[in-house]
């Protein structure tokens with residue numbers, strides 16, 4: 001349990017989409033002063049950053065680097081804690097958001113916030129839990145203290161990469177789960193899909209330097225369950241639409257907000273190719289997103305894979 005006092009802080013939230021807004025509401029409820037910034041409002045970063053002891057980024061991955069470029073001229077104090085809540089991978093560098101933030105601000109503590117946190121449920125004051133992870137235990141505990149509330153339980157861990165990859169990779173699996181439900185393949189198929197999704201995520205995560213155990217926590221298994229079983233998830237909605245034989249363009253024109261899994265699938269396929277990692281579910285999702293196969297062909301391909309031992313993945317082979 002954190003030993004940090006819950007003193008009111010001034011906190012900048014970058015990104016006023018649904019997640020940034022929900023995080024801002026949680027912080028305001030805890031009596032913190034929240035200063036919002038987005039590329040489309042009139043408040044400038046210069047007005048809010050010098051006053052803020054914590055910066056929370058809830059910007060889609062495509063805007064992370066450009067926002068960092070704007071912040072770099074502002075000379076952050078080394079005490080300023082950067083919290084990243086983005087669940088994506090940079091398409092050019094394949095880096096995670098926390099890696100991009102840490103590279104840009106090497107002297108600042110960076111904390112990853114990730115968990116089963118569908119923003120619409122949090123906005124409705126339903127109970128939820130999340131994880132804050134950092135190489136700096138003090139920074140993670142500070143963020144735990146500022147966010148913790150009666151209806152928002154916050155855990156800490158020291159595997160920011162694993163925490164971030166859990167929340168990021170499950171978006172690919174949520175697309176697959178949406179396809180599975182949209183095709184009405186049944187509960188057995190859904191259970192098999194999600195159970196095989198977890199070792200696929202672990203396989204990628206451990207290759208990239210994350211700890212396997214992190215994927216059994218809130219940001220891995222927890223977020224996999226939440227997102228793959230909820231029509232509130234935008235990634236799930238993408239998969240559901242694909243199962244109805246809609247084009248990606250049609251699906252995106254009706255979608256509220258960002259479905260990071262589309263970009264993440266492409267980036268993961270690049271990583272998997274470079275590092276020779278088997279990612280059978282992500283591979284089928286990628287072909288589906290590109291319109292190269294039908295949902296039926298994706299199911300057939302997964303069912304027809306070479307027979308193997310169940311736990312082969314977890315020993316790192």
Ligand SMILES: NC(=O)C1=CN([C@@H]2O[C@H](COP(=O)(O)OP(=O)(O)OC[C@H]3O[C@@H](n4cnc5c(N)ncnc54)[C@H](OP(=O)(O)O)[C@@H]3O)[C@@H](O)[C@H]2O)C=CC1
Nearest residue numbers: 015016017018019039040059060063086087118119257258
């Ligand atoms: N919604 C949820 O339940 C959760 C979402 N997340 C993650 O949080 C991130 C944001 O998601 P969410 O709020 O739902 O998405 P939204 O689409 O609602 O909001 C995206 C935000 O990113 C900003 N943005 C997009 N592109 C750029 C850019 N090029 N430069 C600057 N800002 C940009 C948008 O600004 P503008 O408004 O000006 O377009 C907006 O503030 C995603 O990575 C998502 O995976 C994590 C946990 C829960």
Ligand SMILES: O=C(CO)COP(=O)(O)O
Nearest residue numbers: 115116117118233234235
């Ligand atoms: O990450 C989320 C919940 O934890 C939100 O999922 P979507 O981005 O698919 O809506």
